[in-house]
Amino acid sequence: MSSFLDMSPRFNSDFLWGASTSAYQVEGGWDADGKGPSVIDMRDSIPEGTADFTVAADHYHRFEEDVQLFAELGLKAYRFSIAWTRIVPDGDGEINEQGLAHYDKLIDALVRAGITPVATLFHFDLPHALNLKGGWASRSTIDAFERYARIVIERFSDRVPYWLTINEQNMMVMMGDVLGTSDDGAMARAYQENHHMFLAQARVMKACHEIAPNVKIGPAPNIACVYPETPHPLDVQAAEYYSALRNWLYLDMATRGTYHSTAWGIMERKGWLPEVQPGDGEILANANPDFIALNYYVSHTVRRPLAEDGEMEGAGDQHIVIGEPGVYKGVPNSTLPTNDFGWEVDPVGFRTTLRQVWERYNLPILVTENGLGAFDVVDEDGRVRDPYRIDYLAQHIEQIGLAISEGVQMIGYCPWSAIDLVSTHQGIKKRYGFIYVDRTEDDLRSLNRLKKDSFYWYQRVIDTNGADLSSLIES
Numbered sequence: 001m002s003s004f005l006d007m008s009p010r011f012n013s014d015f016l017w018g019a020s021t022s023a024y025q026v027e028g029g030w031d032a033d034g035k036g037p038s039v040i041d042m043r044d045s046i047p048e049g050t051a052d053f054t055v056a057a058d059h060y061h062r063f064e065e066d067v068q069l070f071a072e073l074g075l076k077a078y079r080f081s082i083a084w085t086r087i088v089p090d091g092d093g094e095i096n097e098q099g100l101a102h103y104d105k106l107i108d109a110l111v112r113a114g115i116t117p118v119a120t121l122f123h124f125d126l127p128h129a130l131n132l133k134g135g136w137a138s139r140s141t142i143d144a145f146e147r148y149a150r151i152v153i154e155r156f157s158d159r160v161p162y163w164l165t166i167n168e169q170n171m172m173v174m175m176g177d178v179l180g181t182s183d184d185g186a187m188a189r190a191y192q193e194n195h196h197m198f199l200a201q202a203r204v205m206k207a208c209h210e211i212a213p214n215v216k217i218g219p220a221p222n223i224a225c226v227y228p229e230t231p232h233p234l235d236v237q238a239a240e241y242y243s244a245l246r247n248w249l250y251l252d253m254a255t256r257g258t259y260h261s262t263a264w265g266i267m268e269r270k271g272w273l274p275e276v277q278p279g280d281g282e283i284l285a286n287a288n289p290d291f292i293a294l295n296y297y298v299s300h301t302v303r304r305p306l307a308e309d310g311e312m313e314g315a316g317d318q319h320i321v322i323g324e325p326g327v328y329k330g331v332p333n334s335t336l337p338t339n340d341f342g343w344e345v346d347p348v349g350f351r352t353t354l355r356q357v358w359e360r361y362n363l364p365i366l367v368t369e370n371g372l373g374a375f376d377v378v379d380e381d382g383r384v385r386d387p388y389r390i391d392y393l394a395q396h397i398e399q400i401g402l403a404i405s406e407g408v409q410m411i412g413y414c415p416w417s418a419i420d421l422v423s424t425h426q427g428i429k430k431r432y433g434f435i436y437v438d439r440t441e442d443d444l445r446s447l448n449r450l451k452k453d454s455f456y457w458y459q460r461v462i463d464t465n466g467a468d469l470s471s472l473i474e475s
Ligand code: BG6
Pocket: 022, 025, 167, 168, 171, 222, 295, 318, 369, 373, 416, 422, 423, 424, 425, 426, 430
C-alpha cells in the first residue's frame, strides 16, 4: 500500500466505470454521409510512417458491434466525441441530418445496452472551412460553436446526461503544432484563440443549462500535478508558474470566470495577452460547470530555467514538457518509470492531482482519459497479453479509491481508450484499447476486433465495483 494511512479504496455503487474515444481517432468515415473536412483531415504534418485518420478503427461503420463489446465489457459509461463536421459540415452553414442520425443511432445503441453516453462537443477537430476564416482566432467561431452545440444538445440531451465542452483546450494552446490543431504554434495567436475558446465554452455551458436543465456539463482539460526538481525556492516557484499556465488558468476560468492572476502575469511578460472586449467578463462569469472532467496521463517535473537552456526547443508533446524560457524548464523525474514512449508513469501523482482539483474547486470529478499506449502484439495463440496495461490501470484505479477515501468526490473513470484507435501523432502502433483492432499503419487488414487480456481484467474490476484489481487473468 502506497499510502501512510490505512485506507481501502471505496467506490459508490453508482460510480461510472467507463471508457473513452474521440471521433476523429476512432470513427474513420472521414467524408461519409455528408461530413465536411476538419483541420485534422486537412493537416499536412502527420508524422511519416503513421496512419492517417481516414479509416481509423472504422467505428463509424462498426459501432453496433463495438457497443455490443462495450456491453460485454460491462461499461457503465462511454465517453465519445461528436464530430462538428458531421453535424455542420462547413462549421456554420447547413445542418447535415445524416450526421445527426448517425449519433442518434450510436446513442440509442448505448442506451439499449445500459451504457450512459458522455458526449464531448469538440475534440481537436475544428471544421476546416472555419479554419480558413481564421479558426478560433476569429470571434465568429464562437457563434458557430454555440450554434452547433445548441443543435446537438437540443437533439440528444434527452439521452445524454453528461456533456463535455472542449477536450484539452490547454494542450491545443500549448502543443497545437504537435496535435495538428494549430498551423504555426505562434503563442500570441494561441492565447487569443484560447480567450475565444473560453468565451465559447462559457456561452455553451450557459446555453446547455437553459436548453436542458437536467443534464450536466463541464470542461475537460488535461490536468497534472507539477513537482519542483529540488526544494530550491526558485524551482518551487517554477513549478507553480507551470501549474498556473497549464492547469489553473483553465479551471479557474471554467469555474470562476476569471483569469488566474499568475498565469495572466506570465502571459503579460511574454507578450501573449489576448484582446478582451467589453462584455467578455460578464459572459465568462455567467457560466457554471456542474462538474470537472479531466484527463491525466503523467505528472510533470520542472526547475527554474538557467542561462544555458537557450530557447528550449525539443521534441516535446502533450506529456513531455520542454519548457518556456524565463519561466520553467521540464526535467525528467528520476523516481518514476517511463512507458515505451518516454511518458513518466505516476499513479500517486494522479491522486495528488485529483485532490488538488477537488480542494481548489469543490466540484465532483469525472476522469475522461487515463491510460497506457503500448506496442501490443497478437500472440501465436491469437491472444493479446497486455499485463503492462493492467498494471498501469490497476495502480491508477487504486489511487482513485484512495482519493475518494480522502474526501474527493468522484463521478467516474473513463480510461483511454475503449478500443484501439489512432494516436494524435504516433499512429495506431501506439495502442491504448481494451479491444485490439486488426490493422497496421498502412495496411487496413481485416479491422476485426479482438478482446485483450485487459478486457477480461477490466470486466472483473467493473463487476466487483473496483474491489478486485488483481492482475491474474486465466490462460
Ligand atoms: C490526450 C488526447 O492528449 O491524450 C487524446 O485527448 C490522445 O486525443 C491521448 O489520444 C493520448 O495521446 P496520444 O498522443 O498518445 O494519442
